[in-house]
Amino acid sequence: MSELSALLGKSPYEERDDRLFLGEMNRVTLHHLKGCPEYARVWEGWRNAESVADLPFLHAGLFKRMLFKTVSAGIEHGRFLQSSSTSGSQPSQVLLDRRSSEWQSQSSTAILKDFLSIASCPLLVMDNPKNLRQRHLSARTAAALALRPLATDMRFVLNASDSIRWDIVDEAARSADSLLVCGFTWAFWTTWVTELARTAPADVRARLASKHIAFVHSGGWKKLAALQVDRKAFDSALLETSGPGSQVLDFYGLVEQNGVVYPLCDFDFRHVPVWADVLVRDPFTLTPLVGEVGQLQLLNPLPLGAPYHSVLTEDLGRIEPGACSCGRSGTRFEVLGRIPKAELRGCANV
């Protein structure tokens, strides 16, 4: 795994070594072909890829239908990570393993650190602590754990009925000048933004208004769009509750790509770290596209316990050619929402 260590040892957005990345992806693909019979059946006869576009992938929808597992010496499987499935569909699940979890944690921490303008401080998690004790790990808990290395301590602030415990928030605010707050986009709106004015004591509101807060959020915008809340309105509403220099950071990630997150830069693009890659494919031919809208494929060589190292998502995106004004190198892209749903008419249950 020395090559992988070399990749992870880099700064996430320095000059890429595409040869090194492809080598690692080929190696991890062979590892899964040997250890996961279901995966091997999908990609029967596959040989080393000459380019990233030739690497095998699994469609994200498969992770809603089956739990893949790669068996190999030295792999210790643990809990599984489960998506939130907010739209009422079946949640996605991936099986975690110890070694990969360490790399994934190292990866997401390095990525988020690059985007956050905040020193080590208390981390408030918009979640209920009971979620930590479950057999599966939720996506939002995993996101919070990724921020844990950047924080002095971590507190879960939602009670059993998903309302904010302002006493916990206040305790953290009294202990530091800065705060990291993370959670789902929708949860921020329905709890932090909506409840602050209604249920938070005046002294807590005043204290928060003087703090440097970094709000880190992820999740869909469908429900907010229905309320006519766009990104600008969302960010403004959060920043109004906090002090000068505060920041709102939106990141994109999938449980099927645990460990690699894609925060939005100041120029509204998402950037690919040197240990990952992104492709956009034509849904009707799977041909790679640049500059055109298509289906996003996300790749990283970190997972060993199950073959979720290359995933064709159900999201639309577009790769923007050229360098970004934010200064980060490598591929940059936009996420343009889910593939529009289309249903077959019929009377049978499928």
Next chain:
Amino acid sequence: MSNRLCWFRSGDTVSALALPILPNDVIADWDSLRKTMLRKRPPDFERDEWAYLVTFLDREHLESVFHSEFGDLIQTPGMGAFRLLRPRGLVGIWLPNNVSLLGPLALIILTLTGCQLWLKSGSEATNLARIFLDFAREHLRAGPLKHYLDTMVAVETLDRDDARLKEMAVRCNVRIVFGSDAAAEAIHGLAPPHRGVAFSFLDRQSEAWLDLRAFDEGVMETLAKVFVIYGQAGCTSPRRVVVINGTIADATEIRRRLLEAWPRLFPKASPMHFASTSVMTRQWAATGGWDAALTPGHNAVLAVGPYDLAPIPSPMMLSFSPATLAKAVSGLPSNIQTIGYAAPHGIMMDEWLPALSATAAKRLVPLGQMHHFGPVWDGQPYWRQCFEEMEVAG
């Protein structure tokens, strides 16, 4: 409105139908609408769906409904006993969300009964029954059918919590429920059908059976078309193709020819969502051991494998498996609805029909008729039961 009598004879049985509109008048008006339908199509209907509706409204087809149930139309009854049949009253039709053409088809065929109709669709559905009813009301010439549709037919969208659902269950003399077991149970649980009759058309699935001696280009095209219109979402769509007494090599060859013909048969791009789901389905099928292939344009997955492989319940997957007749019969799903066949007549009558007679299959029809909707559905004579019978001694 007083009813008018219309006489039929089937063998020795004479029937008098007492209807608010004579069958010929209803049928003539429906037939006249077809001309407009050839020029105009509401955008919510797919081209194939609309074409099927046009065919369904053909005069001879609608006449055949009366013929199959009551025999030949006659002018005078002659002497002797007969039965008088009158519309039973209010007929309630519960349609599930996202239902296919069943809504408009049920509407059309039930207009022939002269009963008052109350159709309920789910709130999330593209309500094809309503869209078709609106189209017919707008484009029919003034006449008996238009008057009937304006005054005797209602299509409503009701949520599952709507209080009118109970009213509907209480008031309807005939209940026709399309949907899941749970939905039917809930509807019939609203009020017991003390006075009337009730029919439940529940979740079903269908298969296509092929005998290689009958397989040709025409059969292949028909198979592709009956599948593509609803995929696995249609209760009358083939979920799998069983090659009776064939081999894996035979199934693979059929799939190869179908893949080759696909771009010609379906040149139009499918929605992006279907393309993505097809990519997922191909991989899902492969994990389960199927030899699965994407069609050009990614609008379906055609998979070949042994008969005993676990099925993949994905909307646009069609599987091809060989089996002996005995195995195909014993492997039928418990909720089998239609078996669409392509086989020499002798084989079908002498071998397949006897073997299938003891199964739960409801229909055995040529491939091209798998989606045909008629006065008997799921083995139940719901259309005939929309009439109440009075014995009349001569």
